[in-house]
Amino acid sequence: MGQAEVSRLSPGEAREQFDEIQQVYAVAFPNYDLGDHRRRTLRQIESAGFEAVTVRENGVLVGFAYGLPLSARSTWWNGLRPLQPDGFAVETGRRTFAVIDLAVLPSHRGRGLGRRLMDELLRSRPEERATLATVPDNRETQRMYERWGWSLVGRVPGVEGETSDTFDLYVIALRPEAPTSSR
Numbered sequence: 535m536g537q538a539e540v541s542r543l544s545p546g547e548a549r550e551q552f553d554e555i556q557q558v559y560a561v562a563f564p565n566y567d568l569g570d571h572r573r574r575t576l577r578q579i580e581s582a583g584f585e586a587v588t589v590r591e592n593g594v595l596v597g598f599a600y601g602l603p604l605s606a607r608s609t610w611w612n613g614l615r616p617l618q619p620d621g622f623a624v625e626t627g628r629r630t631f632a633v634i635d636l637a638v639l640p641s642h643r644g645r646g647l648g649r650r651l652m653d654e655l656l657r658s659r660p661e662e663r664a665t666l667a668t669v670p671d672n673r674e675t676q677r678m679y680e681r682w683g684w685s686l687v688g689r690v691p692g693v694e695g696e697t698s699d700t701f702d703l704y705v706i707a708l709r710p711e712a713p714t715s716s717r
């Protein structure tokens with residue numbers, strides 16, 4: 535295996551590299567609809583705050599992660615159970631970064647590339663927290679996120695056309711709490 539090179543992409547680069555990203559997506563999520571992935575991702579790339587990172591080995595794209603901030607009109611938390619404290623689900627467009635997809639080719643897994651992609655994606659985000667959705671029966675992946683510091687907040691129903699009937703939503707704090715005293 536060669537040297538892994540992690541890069542942060544501009545929206546233009548993400549658009550240009552979309553076909554390579556989708557080749558990895560197709561292997562990592564074999565049952566998902568590629569037309570739907572293309573439409574959804576090309577729309578997300580145009581949204582404010584979209585961010586993508588890739589990892590290449592010998593020039594070949596072997597993994598990626600991307601996401602975008604939840605907008606003030608986001609339906610991300612709709613139907614969340616158990617109920618959370620008042621204000622939990624309020625979005626402003628600047629509060630929460632949603633990690634939409636993370637994938638590494640099977641041949642390159644288990645070498646820390648998934649973790650590096652996630653760390654790089656979140657490293658300089660200005661939001662106070664990040665969230666991601668997993669399918670409930672993927673316990674191995676859920677345990678991985680828990681080891682990485684993410685917490686399960688609850689379950690939401692999927693809407694028609696989504697990849698699952700229900701999703702488990704996770705969150706992680708991106709910055710320490712703002713200081714409460716003026717020390």
Ligand SMILES: CC(C)(COP(=O)(O)OP(=O)(O)OC[C@H]1O[C@@H](n2cnc3c(N)ncnc32)[C@H](O)[C@@H]1OP(=O)(O)O)[C@@H](O)C(=O)NCCC(=O)NCCS
Pocket residue numbers: 562563636637638639642643644645646647648649650667668669675678681682
């Ligand atoms: C999830 C995924 C991106 C992880 O990629 P990766 O490059 O293997 O990630 P890492 O090497 O950083 O390892 C991640 C964790 O999984 C564990 N792991 C990796 N390969 C493993 C294997 N073959 N068996 C058991 N555990 C394994 C590692 O120990 C590591 O745990 P740790 O960070 O607590 O030590 C990759 O498995 C993948 O693409 N899966 C399919 C798509 C997917 O499910 N994406 C997430 C959707 S929510």
